[in-house]
Amino acid sequence: MLTNPPGELFALAEARSTRADIAGTAVWTLSGNRQRVLFIHGFRGDHHGLQAVAGALADLTVVSPDLPGFGKSAELEHHDLSSYSDWLIDFYTSTGPYDLVVGHSFGTLVVTKAISNGLSAKKVCLINPITTRGSTSKSLSNRLAEIYYRIGKNKILGSWLMSSGLVTRAxxxxxxxxxxxxxxxxxHAQHASYFSSYKSNRVAIEGFQAANSGSVFDYADALTGSILLIAGSQDAVAPxxxxxxxxxxxxNSELLVLKKVGHLSHYERPVEIATAITNFLETH
Known part of the structure; x- marks a missing residue:
C-alpha cells in the first residue's frame, strides 16, 4: 500500500499501466502479485479518474477500461444503462474472473445494473454510489445540468458549450x-485533461440521460453479495x-463515510479508499 499524495499516486499508476484493447474497449492493466480488481469509472471521464486509487494499490492487479464512447474506447449503438450493462457482462466474462468490482458514481449504476442482469460479481465496492435519481431532482444544479445538455444538442452551440473549459472549471x-x-x-488538471474525452456529443448526452435516470436502489434486490459502500459526508450529488x-x-453491506469530502473522494482521498478496498478483500 502506497501513501503518496494523489498526484504522485496518479503518476505511479500511469507508469505501471499497460494498454491492450479488447473488442473495441481500451483497457489499462496495472500488474500486481495479489487479487485482481476491475475498476469502472464515472461519467464523462475515462479510466484516468480512478488512477490515483489504482496507484495506491501497488500489490493488486487492477484492470481499468474506458467505458464505451469515452477515452479511447469505441462508441456503442446506444449509451443507456442497458447497453452499458450488456457491455460490462461481456467484458467481465471475457477478461475475468475478478476478486472485486469497483465502480465510482455513474460506474456504480453500470455495475449494479449488470449484477441485476446476471453479472456474477460476488464482492463489490461502490464509491459515491448514485442513490438519488437526477431526473426527479428539483435542485438548481440538476436543472442547470439538464439545460446544459439540452443546449448540447444544438448543432451551432452544442460543441462549443460541451467542451467549454470555463464550464469544466466551474x-x-x-x-x-x-x-x-x-x-x-x-x-482541476484532471478535469481539464479528461472530462471532455468522450467520442461525440451524442455519447455525452446519452450518458447524462442514463446517469440522470438511474439509482442503485433500482437494483437493490439483486445486490446480495458482500458490498463496500464509500461515501463523502459533503456529497451533493449522492447525499x-x-x-x-x-x-x-x-x-451484506458496510459503509465507510469520509469526512469533509464530496463526490470527488477518489481524487481527494485515494489512500483511504485503497486502504478500505485492501481491508475489505482481506476480511471477506
Whole structure:
C-alpha cells in the first residue's frame, strides 16, 4: 500500500499501466502479485479518474477500461444503462474472473445494473454510489445540468458549450472540497485533461440521460453479495442520508463515510479508499 499524495499516486499508476484493447474497449492493466480488481469509472471521464486509487494499490492487479464512447474506447449503438450493462457482462466474462468490482458514481449504476442482469460479481465496492435519481431532482444544479445538455444538442452551440473549459472549471471548483492547494490543482488538471474525452456529443448526452435516470436502489434486490459502500459526508450529488439508507437496505453491506469530502473522494482521498478496498478483500 502506497501513501503518496494523489498526484504522485496518479503518476505511479500511469507508469505501471499497460494498454491492450479488447473488442473495441481500451483497457489499462496495472500488474500486481495479489487479487485482481476491475475498476469502472464515472461519467464523462475515462479510466484516468480512478488512477490515483489504482496507484495506491501497488500489490493488486487492477484492470481499468474506458467505458464505451469515452477515452479511447469505441462508441456503442446506444449509451443507456442497458447497453452499458450488456457491455460490462461481456467484458467481465471475457477478461475475468475478478476478486472485486469497483465502480465510482455513474460506474456504480453500470455495475449494479449488470449484477441485476446476471453479472456474477460476488464482492463489490461502490464509491459515491448514485442513490438519488437526477431526473426527479428539483435542485438548481440538476436543472442547470439538464439545460446544459439540452443546449448540447444544438448543432451551432452544442460543441462549443460541451467542451467549454470555463464550464469544466466551474464544475470542478463546485465539486472539490479539499483546502489543500496541491490536491485542488491536481483535480482541476484532471478535469481539464479528461472530462471532455468522450467520442461525440451524442455519447455525452446519452450518458447524462442514463446517469440522470438511474439509482442503485433500482437494483437493490439483486445486490446480495458482500458490498463496500464509500461515501463523502459533503456529497451533493449522492447525499449522505441516502448512502446511509442504502447501507440499511443492502443486507451484506458496510459503509465507510469520509469526512469533509464530496463526490470527488477518489481524487481527494485515494489512500483511504485503497486502504478500505485492501481491508475489505482481506476480511471477506
Amino acid at each position: 464544475m470542478s471548483i463546485g465539486l472539490t472540497k479539499t483546502k489543500r492547494a496541491s490536491t485542488r490543482r491536481f483535480i 449522505i442520508s441516502e448512502q446511509k439508507r442504502l447501507n440499511e437496505v443492502l443486507p
